Amino acid sequence: MPLTTRPAEASPPPPPAPLRRQNWPRSTTTRIALLVFLAMVGTSAIILGFIARVTQGQLDADARTLITAEREAIVSTFNRDGANAARDVIMAELRIPRAVALRLEDAGHRGIAGNISAWPATLPRQADFLRIDLMRTGQDGPEPFAVTSHTFSNGYRLLVGRNLAEEERLTATLTTSLFAAVGLALLLATGISFLVTRTIARRIETIANVAGAVAGGDLARRVEVQTVGTGDAFDRLGTALNAMLGRIELLLDELRSVTDGLAHDLRSPLTRLKARIDRVQRDGDAAGTDIAAIGAEADALLAMLDNSLEISRAEAGIGRDRFVAMDLATLASDMVDMYEPLAEDNGVRLTAVVAGPVPIRAHRELLGRALSNLIDNALRYGATGGAIEVIAETTADGARLTIADRGPGIDPADRDDALRRFGRLDAARSARGAGLGLALAAAIARLHGGALTLHGNKPGLRVAIDLPGREQG
Amino acid sequence: MTRILCVEDDSTTADYIAKGLGEAGFTVDVASDGRDGLFRASDGSYDAIVLDRMLPGMDGLSVLAALRAGGVTTPVIMLSALASLDERVKGLHGGSDDYLGKPFAFAELLARIEALRRRAAPAVTGEGQVTRLAYEDLEVDLLTRRVLRGGRRIDLQPREFRLLEFLLRHRDQVVTRTMLLEDVWDYHFDPGTNVIDVHVSRLRKKLDEGGARPLLHTVRGAGYRLGEG
Numbered sequence: 001m002p003l004t005t006r007p008a009e010a011s012p013p014p015p016p017a018p019l020r021r022q023n024w025p026r027s028t029t030t031r032i033a034l035l036v037f038l039a040m041v042g043t044s045a046i047i048l049g050f051i052a053r054v055t056q057g058q059l060d061a062d063a064r065t066l067i068t069a070e071r072e073a074i075v076s077t078f079n080r081d082g083a084n085a086a087r088d089v090i091m092a093e094l095r096i097p098r099a100v101a102l103r104l105e106d107a108g109h110r111g112i113a114g115n116i117s118a119w120p121a122t123l124p125r126q127a128d129f130l131r132i133d134l135m136r137t138g139q140d141g142p143e144p145f146a147v148t149s150h151t152f153s154n155g156y157r158l159l160v161g162r163n164l165a166e167e168e169r170l171t172a173t174l175t176t177s178l179f180a181a182v183g184l185a186l187l188l189a190t191g192i193s194f195l196v197t198r199t200i201a202r203r204i205e206t207i208a209n210v211a212g213a214v215a216g217g218d219l220a221r222r223v224e225v226q227t228v229g230t231g232d233a234f235d236r237l238g239t240a241l242n243a244m245l246g247r248i249e250l251l252l253d254e255l256r257s258v259t260d261g262l263a264h265d266l267r268s269p270l271t272r273l274k275a276r277i278d279r280v281q282r283d284g285d286a287a288g289t290d291i292a293a294i295g296a297e298a299d300a301l302l303a304m305l306d307n308s309l310e311i312s313r314a315e316a317g318i319g320r321d322r323f324v325a326m327d328l329a330t331l332a333s334d335m336v337d338m339y340e341p342l343a344e345d346n347g348v349r350l351t352a353v354v355a356g357p358v359p360i361r362a363h364r365e366l367l368g369r370a371l372s373n374l375i376d377n378a379l380r381y382g383a384t385g386g387a388i389e390v391i392a393e394t395t396a397d398g399a400r401l402t403i404a405d406r407g408p409g410i411d412p413a414d415r416d417d418a419l420r421r422f423g424r425l426d427a428a429r430s431a432r433g434a435g436l437g438l439a440l441a442a443a444i445a446r447l448h449g450g451a452l453t454l455h456g457n458k459p460g461l462r463v464a465i466d467l468p469g470r471e472q473g
Numbered sequence: 474m475t476r477i478l479c480v481e482d483d484s485t486t487a488d489y490i491a492k493g494l495g496e497a498g499f500t501v502d503v504a505s506d507g508r509d510g511l512f513r514a515s516d517g518s519y520d521a522i523v524l525d526r527m528l529p530g531m532d533g534l535s536v537l538a539a540l541r542a543g544g545v546t547t548p549v550i551m552l553s554a555l556a557s558l559d560e561r562v563k564g565l566h567g568g569s570d571d572y573l574g575k576p577f578a579f580a581e582l583l584a585r586i587e588a589l590r591r592r593a594a595p596a597v598t599g600e601g602q603v604t605r606l607a608y609e610d611l612e613v614d615l616l617t618r619r620v621l622r623g624g625r626r627i628d629l630q631p632r633e634f635r636l637l638e639f640l641l642r643h644r645d646q647v648v649t650r651t652m653l654l655e656d657v658w659d660y661h662f663d664p665g666t667n668v669i670d671v672h673v674s675r676l677r678k679k680l681d682e683g684g685a686r687p688l689l690h691t692v693r694g695a696g697y698r699l700g701e702g
């Protein structure tokens with residue numbers, strides 16, 4: 001019987017690239033900080049533009065209202081009382097020192113009244129609102145004015161303006177202070193971005209360092225997590241990573257114990273096997289008894305290997321996707337039916353104790369295998385009691401499967417040992433890996449979210465598998 | 474002449490299978506990788522294919538999928554070191570007719586190939602729904618579940634009845650313990666002890682009671698056979 005094994009392609013994973021500090025400025029966090037900074041600059045620019053527009057619009061509206069009112073007053077005086085009356089109004093207006101510009105001229109463009117020496121070339125005959133620079137008499141230079149004009153039916157023209165120097169100073173002050181505020185805000189944003197980036201980078205680096213250390217072989221390293229308070233995303237990441245690392249370490253330990261246990265357990269049957277082969281080689285084996293024994297020994301080894309692999313698969317949670325709704329009572333009856341003739345031949349009364357359907361969600365094959373192992377164990381070690389019961393029942397939390405024998409039982413102090421994968425209570429019970437049967441049943445119980453426990457049966461052993469009910473499962 | 478294609482990359486295993494099947498009277502061709510296997514099997518001229526699951530180049534499941542997609546219905550028995558229950562289900566869902574975990578006893582492989590070959594050629598009796606099975610002086614009515622041996626009524630437990638039915642349907646073939654466990658009990662693990670043997674010996678006792686010619690034989694190192702001694 002050839003054992004075909006394929007050499008595992010065990011090329012070690014490439015070592016993790018070390019985090020290089022000089023790469024940080026181009027790192028993701030820095031890019032995020034830069035993005036935040038740019039977003040803030042953009043937002044500030046939009047807000048500033050908006051404020052400028054609104055302020056300018058409001059100032060313009062105020063100036064327009066004022067000059068329109070002034071113009072209408074003079075125009076109505078002109079129309080009612082004539083040019084001289086209008087001139088008097090203008091003269092009176094100009095006596096009050098205000099920032100106004102006025103000019104009334106006749107059809108021949110000769111000035112009648114006002115403080116503007118000539119009609120500005122850029123101003124049309126009839127303008128509602130215009131911003132131009134005007135030079136008032138007695139002033140050193142042109143000043144910005146909001147201007148409106150009117151042409152009378154007899155060709156006379158009127159100009160009314162209002163100095164905008166005051167408003168422009170206000171706008172300038174406003175702009176300056178806004179820019180200053182934005183500048184300060186940006187400075188603050190830069191600082192905060194830098195701090196945030198550094199904090200994030202540090203925390204990520206801490207986690208990355210732990211991952212790197214674990215990859216490098218230090219399996220015990222864990223991310224430091226603040227257990228109280230914050231519980232922010234980084235803490236959650238750290239917790240999740242720690243849970244993963246814990247699981248990996250557990251599985252590795254498990255694997256190590258499997259390998260160690262296998263090596264230990266396989267050694268003696270392999271030695272016996274080799275001794276028998278040597279004898280056959282030396283003396284020949286006419287009767288074939290040694291050959292048969294070699295075959296049996298090999299079968300036992302294979303069964304042990306098979307059980308061990310199945311335990312590892314169950315421990316790794318493989319098979320959960322094949323859970324189906326089933327009846328535990330039927331399974332118990334089926335298995336009792338399967339083993340009953342064998343039990344009877346061994347002088348044991350094997351009975352199934354079921355009161356009705358016990359609905360569960362389970363992997364039928366695996367649970368069947370677990371029960372088969374337990375009945376097999378009971379027949380092997382508890383047969384002296386003469387009776388074995390397999391009980392399937394519904395409990396408050398779900399379902400329970402019990403295999404109870406009346407044999408010698410297991411001493412309470414030894415029960416933990418019995419459940420360990422390669423724990424074997426009696427070195428003489430070496431045949432067919434008895435320890436594995438119980439350990440496999442326990443692993444299958446855990447796969448189902450349940451537990452296998454050992455109890456006394458006064459006398460005898462009760463093995464109980466508690467399974468979650470169908471709703472929870 | 475029954476032709477078998479064995480697709481197996483491990484030369485020791487391939488030789489072992491080819492030699493054993495050759496001694497059993499089959500003509501065996503060996504392909505050492507998936508592509509070659511697919512190429513040879515694609516004309517459907519073989520009576521059965523023994524296909525390794527893990528092959529270089531193209532794995533067994535892909536070869537199987539390609540064959541079935543190409544309309545080749547040759548019975549396939551898949552061999553795999555991935556012998557766990559779930560892998561087995563995957564293989565059977567992939568279209569294989571049977572699945573055997575490595576390492577295996579040659580007798581097991583042989584018995585399964587025989588069973589596959591006969592299943593593929595159902596024209597032995599020609600009837601549709603079988604309601605009666607008979608062998609020599611043994612008569613079984615599948616509807617009334619009555620069993621007669623030389624006119625004498627034999628009372629069987631339901632499980633014993635199904636066991637007998639399976640053996641009768643595979644008369645003159647070797648059936649292994651695992652085949653019985655899979656078909657009669659619908660479990661795919663090895664219960665380890667001689668659980669099945671006890672069932673069979675009970676059935677044998679009931680059948681052969683009264684001194685008639687023994688019908689149910691033990692085939693050493695393989696399993697059982699119902700038929701000529």
